[in-house]
Amino acid sequence: METSSRELQAAEYLEKHQIKELVSYLTSALLFFRPEKPKEYLISLLERLRIAKVTGVAFPFFMDNSNIVAMFEMMDSSGRGTISFVQYKEALKTLGLCTEDEDLQDDGHKITLDKFKEEVNKRMKEIWSAF
Amino acid sequence: MDAATAPHRIPPEMPQYGEENHIFELMQNMLEQLLIHQPEDPIPFMIQHLHRDNDNVPRIVILGPPASGKTTIAMWLCKHLNSSLLTLENLILNEFSYTATEARRLYLQRKTVPSALLVQLIQERLAEEDCIKQGWILDGIPETREQALRIQTLGITPRHVIVLSAPDTVLIERNLGKRIDPQTGEIYHTTFDWPPESEIQNRLMVPEDISELETAQKLLEYHRNIVRVIPSYPKILKVISADQPCVDVFYQALTYVQSNHRTNAPFTPRVLLLGPVGSGKSLQAALLAQKYRLVNVCCGQLLKEAVADRTTFGELIQPFFEKEMAVPDSLLMKVLSQRLDQQDCIQKGWVLHGVPRDLDQAHLLNSLGYNPNRVFFLNVPFDSIMERLTLRRIDPVTGERYHLMYKPPPTMEIQARLLQNPKDAEEQVKLKMDLFYRNSADLEQLYGSAITLNGDQDPYTVFEYIESGIINPLPKKIP
Numbered sequence: 060m061e062t063s064s065r066e067l068q069a070a071e072y073l074e075k076h077q078i079k080e081l082v083s084y085l086t087s088a089l090l091f092f093r094p095e096k097p098k099e100y101l102i103s104l105l106e107r108l109r110i111a112k113v114t115g116v117a118f119p120f121f122m123d124n125s126n127i128v129a130m131f132e133m134m135d136s137s138g139r140g141t142i143s144f145v146q147y148k149e150a151l152k153t154l155g156l157c158t159e160d161e162d163l164q165d166d167g168h169k170i171t172l173d174k175f176k177e178e179v180n181k182r183m184k185e186i187w188s189a190f
Numbered sequence: 191m192d193a194a195t196a197p198h199r200i201p202p203e204m205p206q207y208g209e210e211n212h213i214f215e216l217m218q219n220m221l222e223q224l225l226i227h228q229p230e231d232p233i234p235f236m237i238q239h240l241h242r243d244n245d246n247v248p249r250i251v252i253l254g255p256p257a258s259g260k261t262t263i264a265m266w267l268c269k270h271l272n273s274s275l276l277t278l279e280n281l282i283l284n285e286f287s288y289t290a291t292e293a294r295r296l297y298l299q300r301k302t303v304p305s306a307l308l309v310q311l312i313q314e315r316l317a318e319e320d321c322i323k324q325g326w327i328l329d330g331i332p333e334t335r336e337q338a339l340r341i342q343t344l345g346i347t348p349r350h351v352i353v354l355s356a357p358d359t360v361l362i363e364r365n366l367g368k369r370i371d372p373q374t375g376e377i378y379h380t381t382f383d384w385p386p387e388s389e390i391q392n393r394l395m396v397p398e399d400i401s402e403l404e405t406a407q408k409l410l411e412y413h414r415n416i417v418r419v420i421p422s423y424p425k426i427l428k429v430i431s432a433d434q435p436c437v438d439v440f441y442q443a444l445t446y447v448q449s450n451h452r453t454n455a456p457f458t459p460r461v462l463l464l465g466p467v468g469s470g471k472s473l474q475a476a477l478l479a480q481k482y483r484l485v486n487v488c489c490g491q492l493l494k495e496a497v498a499d500r501t502t503f504g505e506l507i508q509p510f511f512e513k514e515m516a517v518p519d520s521l522l523m524k525v526l527s528q529r530l531d532q533q534d535c536i537q538k539g540w541v542l543h544g545v546p547r548d549l550d551q552a553h554l555l556n557s558l559g560y561n562p563n564r565v566f567f568l569n570v571p572f573d574s575i576m577e578r579l580t581l582r583r584i585d586p587v588t589g590e591r592y593h594l595m596y597k598p599p600p601t602m603e604i605q606a607r608l609l610q611n612p613k614d615a616e617e618q619v620k621l622k623m624d625l626f627y628r629n630s631a632d633l634e635q636l637y638g639s640a641i642t643l644n645g646d647q648d649p650y651t652v653f654e655y656i657e658s659g660i661i662n663p664l665p666k667k668i669p
Contacts, residue, residue: 072228078221081232086217090204097211102240109233 127179131172141171151178202536202559205458209563214455219245226345247325248273249347250447251332253419254354255412256405257365258432259439261377263354264329266440267447273325274315278303279375281311289314309340316346335418342422350447351423353416354432354439358409361432365405369394383436426451450663458539459484459660460561464633465568466626467619468575469645470652471543474568477653478541485535489544492525493517503528523554530560548629552636564660565637567630568645568652572623579619583608639664 073079085101094100134142134150142150147170208214220239229235248271254260261277268275282297284290289310293303303311308331316326328348332338367380372395378385385391399408420427430442461478463471472488479486496504497511503525510517522545530540542562546552555561570578581594586609592599599605612618634640641659645652 069225069228072225076232078224078232082217082221086213089211089213090208093203093207097213097216098240098243101216102237105233105237105240109237112233 127176128172131175142175144170146170147175147178150175151182200536205456206561206563209455209457212455215453216245218453226347242322244322244325247323248327248447249325249349250327251348251351251423252327252329252354252443253332253351253416254330254432255356255358255361255416256408257361257368258354258356259436260329260354262383262436263352263440263443264327265376267443268327270444271325271327271447273327274321275327275329276312276315276331277329278308278331281308281315284311284315287311287314305334305337305340309337309344312341312346313344332419332422333412334415335422338419338422348423349426349451351427352443352446353420353427353429355429356432358406361409362402362405365400366402368397368400370397371395449665452662457563458537459541460539460563461541461656461660462562462565462637463541463543463568464565464630464637464640465645466570466575466630467622468579469568469570470649471568473649474653474656475541475543477649478656481657483538485538485540487526487529487535487540487542489522489526489542491544492529493522496525519551519554522551523558526555526560527558546633547625549632549636552633562637564664565640566656566659567634567640567642569642570645574646575623576616576619579614580610580616582614583610585609 085104088104089097089100092100130150131142134146220236223239224232224235227235248267250267250273252260252264252267264275264277267273282290282293282303289307293307293311296307297303312328312331315321332341364379364382367382369378369380370376371378371385371390371393373393377383378390378394385394428446430439430446432439459482461484463475465471475486475488478484493507493511497508498504503521506521507517507525526545529535542560546555577595578593581596583592583594583599584590585592585599585604586607591597592604592608599608643652643655643659
């Protein structure tokens with residue numbers, strides 16, 4: 060079926076402003092925090108986003124530092140302080156921060172906590188800067 | 191964390207919250223508006239949309255041939271729903287707009303307004319506060335496909351479209367009796383809708399262009415155009431027959447307009463079937479479980495299984511069974527919780543029957559967090575229940591169950607050896623029914639949004655009613 064030009068235009072618009080990711084984030088936040096008044100909560104989230112975009116203040120992330128550390132520790136079951144490359148890639152995929160076929164270089168060393176944190180934060184910022 | 195291999199375990203509070211607050215519909219509406227207007231800056235637009243909070247205001251279009259009663263219905267709906275009415279007349283009478291003056295001039299000249307101008311007028315009117323806050327009803331617009339398409343390109347989408355229809359002869363005759371009150375603009379009729387007050391009667395005027403010939407011409411034009419307008423509104427259209435008393439048409443229109451359309455929201459059914467013994471709860475539950483792959487949770491069955499499997503709960507329950515006493519609520523709830531907390535119940539949904547028997551059990555269920563999202567009461571009259579239950583028999587040799595009326599045994603030999611379950615004796619049945627009816631009033635009050643069905647029909651008819659009750663969104667209560 061051919062997609063009409065309006066449809067393509069709409070798809071482009073969604074891509075350009077990353078609407079799908081935004082809506083996905085908003086819905087997840089709603090379901091996770093389950094506020095009494097969903098509309099007010101959404102308005103407050105969007106306001107924070109808008110201000111963050113203007114002033115460059117930290118974005119209201121889902122996962123803050125303690126979550127990233129916790130995730131790392133879960134993966135690093137033997138407590139060595141590093142995780143394998145495969146685990147790292149899986150973790151990024153779970154968080155939705157990298158795509159299936161993205162080619163992450165395996166530089167031979169294992170991934171440490173700092174590198175993991177850095178990479179997660181970097182990717183989150185990339186996604187958020189598009190809003 | 192091997193999230194790739196482990197299944198997602200979503201806590202049940204999330205889908206419950208989503209259903210109650212209609213999160214899916216909320217997000218869908220916001221996304222629709224975003225795509226229609228495609229603002230450069232989506233976030234302030236979304237904030238504004240949320241502030242407006244007008245997802246559920248009425249947005250209605252009423253179409254129909256002349257003399258079908260469109261204007262009357264539109265006015266009544268307006269008063270009832272407190273929305274703004276938009277007709278050709280009151281759009282061009284708007285004094286504050288340049289477009290309106292232009293339109294008026296053209297109307298006086300040629301008796302019609304060009305589509306582009308009309309649609310522009312509509313757009314202006316709909317951008318005003320009262321239309322945004324309280325909704326709008328369009329009477330008789332769009333008349334042609336061109337108008338319909340123009341309205342669509344501007345992003346104006348109605349939520350309900352009502353098309354009145356009646357045979358042409360009826361309409362021509364009806365139109366001859368039309369009278370208008372020049373002061374209020376209300377339309378009366380010499381036979382069907384004669385105003386009671388004599389002062390209105392004296393004021394009434396005969397409108398021009400209601401002769402048979404003119405009505406027939408207008409009808410031809412209407413039929414030519416409406417065929418091309420109807421496909422523009424596929425899922426939100428309803429045709430109501432105008433060949434019935436005005437009040438009936440209005441009532442049908444009102445119920446339609448206040449009902450929500452089916453949404454694509456993810457929905458796990460948690461169905462509760464209530465009704466006296468013999469009303470068909472187990473049968474319906476089995477049918478539902480089979481068709482929709484829900485988990486059939488029968489309270490009595492659960493208890494019996496626990497006893498038979500000799501689980502820890504079973505040991506506790508057995509003495510009650512032996513003494514033929516009712517199992518205490520706390521124990522019952524523990525067994526139920528164990529079943530309803532299992533992963534397959536949470537993921538697939540459940541059909542519960544046999545519990546709650548009274549208000550206390552219902553409150554306990556609620557406090558444990560097992561809130562059903564559809565509740566059905568199956569009403570069956572006493573005689574039918576007696577007929578259904580007291581004629582049940584079982585063949586002790588083959589174990590086959592028969593019913594002396596609905597499924598009689600094939601041979602006399604079998605019939606001779608049939609036995610009746612002592613629980614199906616008349617007095618027992620009467621006792622159980624009384625017990626149910628004593629508690630049913632309380633339960634009905636607790637489950638305010640329950641749907642009551644007539645259970646005294648063949649099982650597949652009842653099943654269809656239950657299905658439509660589950661699939662369609664819950665009807666909104668008329669305030």
